[in-house]
Amino acid sequence: MSRAVEESNRAMLRARDAMDRSYAQPLDIPALARIAHVSEAHFIRTFRATFGETPHRYLQRRRVERAMALLVETDRDVTDICYAVGFGSLGTFSRTFRQIVGASPSDFRRRRTAPVNVPSCFAKAWTRPSSFG
Amino acid sequence: MTMNAISRSQIYVLDQDEALDFYVGKLGMELNTDQDLGFMRWLTVNLPGDPEREILLEKPGPPAMDPATAAQVRELLTKGALGGALFMTTDDAHKTHEELVAKGVDITDEPTERPYGIDFGIRDPFGNRIRIGQMFPRA
Numbered sequence: 001m002s003r004a005v006e007e008s009n010r011a012m013l014r015a016r017d018a019m020d021r022s023y024a025q026p027l028d029i030p031a032l033a034r035i036a037h038v039s040e041a042h043f044i045r046t047f048r049a050t051f052g053e054t055p056h057r058y059l060q061r062r063r064v065e066r067a068m069a070l071l072v073e074t075d076r077d078v079t080d081i082c083y084a085v086g087f088g089s090l091g092t093f094s095r096t097f098r099q100i101v102g103a104s105p106s107d108f109r110r111r112r113t114a115p116v117n118v119p120s121c122f123a124k125a126w127t128r129p130s131s132f133g
Numbered sequence: 134m135t136m137n138a139i140s141r142s143q144i145y146v147l148d149q150d151e152a153l154d155f156y157v158g159k160l161g162m163e164l165n166t167d168q169d170l171g172f173m174r175w176l177t178v179n180l181p182g183d184p185e186r187e188i189l190l191e192k193p194g195p196p197a198m199d200p201a202t203a204a205q206v207r208e209l210l211t212k213g214a215l216g217g218a219l220f221m222t223t224d225d226a227h228k229t230h231e232e233l234v235a236k237g238v239d240i241t242d243e244p245t246e247r248p249y250g251i252d253f254g255i256r257d258p259f260g261n262r263i264r265i266g267q268m269f270p271r272a
Contacts, residue, residue, distance in 0.1 A: 021242060
């Protein structure tokens with residue numbers, strides 16, 4: 001593998017880390033491409049080649065994962081959680097959440113299970129609904 | 134059979150000089166051993182005052198592994214998918230976080246209070262995951 005591919009991987013990982021860290025901010029492709037020091041088109045294409053899903057999909061599912069955690073771990077209301085994890089509207093949040101999780105946020109909360117006390121990077125990595133089954 | 138300590142752990146790095154700069158220069162660890170064994174550079178670091186627990190900073194490559202396998206290791210490492218992680222503790226997670234931000238270290242997770250303590254995540258220049266926690270006393 002060439003040095004260029006290693007540097008590209010690391011740049012894509014830096015952008016993915018930014019999504020994991022700043023998911024609640026209004027992150028968009030131009031901002032993420034800047035973090036990776038590449039053009040927007042190149043960023044989308046390379047991110048997908050590196051991690052197997054588009055950056056949009058990665059971020060969407062990170063936000064849903066964070067919402068799932070807040071629904072289980074807190075008593076904050078659904079609208080509050082929707083904005084806290086970075087969604088711009090309750091409609092988009094509810095539709096996306098149901099699409100990915102298969103239940104509404106309220107139904108998901110009713111089925112809550114006790115939170116697990118492991119380092120949060122592991123919980124976040126393993127409970128983010130992925131595109132890979 | 135009773136084992137009584139974890140004395141050495143190992144992670145892969147792409148460049149040992151850069152690794153030294155990061156782990157000693159930025160994280161404040163101490164150089165434990167830097168020895169050219171001929172077949173490899175044995176490079177270990179430890180937390181200040183804790184020389185009995187070393188971290189080996191190993192560069193993947195021949196002859197320990199064939200070039201194709203080394204390339205796979207390097208690819209997984211730079212994608213953050215190689216596995217392995219370092220967990221360290223601190224007396225003050227927020228202060229440590231601030232110091233590392235000032236040094237330009239990549240933060241993956243901001244300090245957050247969890248049931249077990251306050252912790253945050255960083256990544257080394259190669260893709261290795263590091264977790265730093267101010268742990269609460271165990272119940």
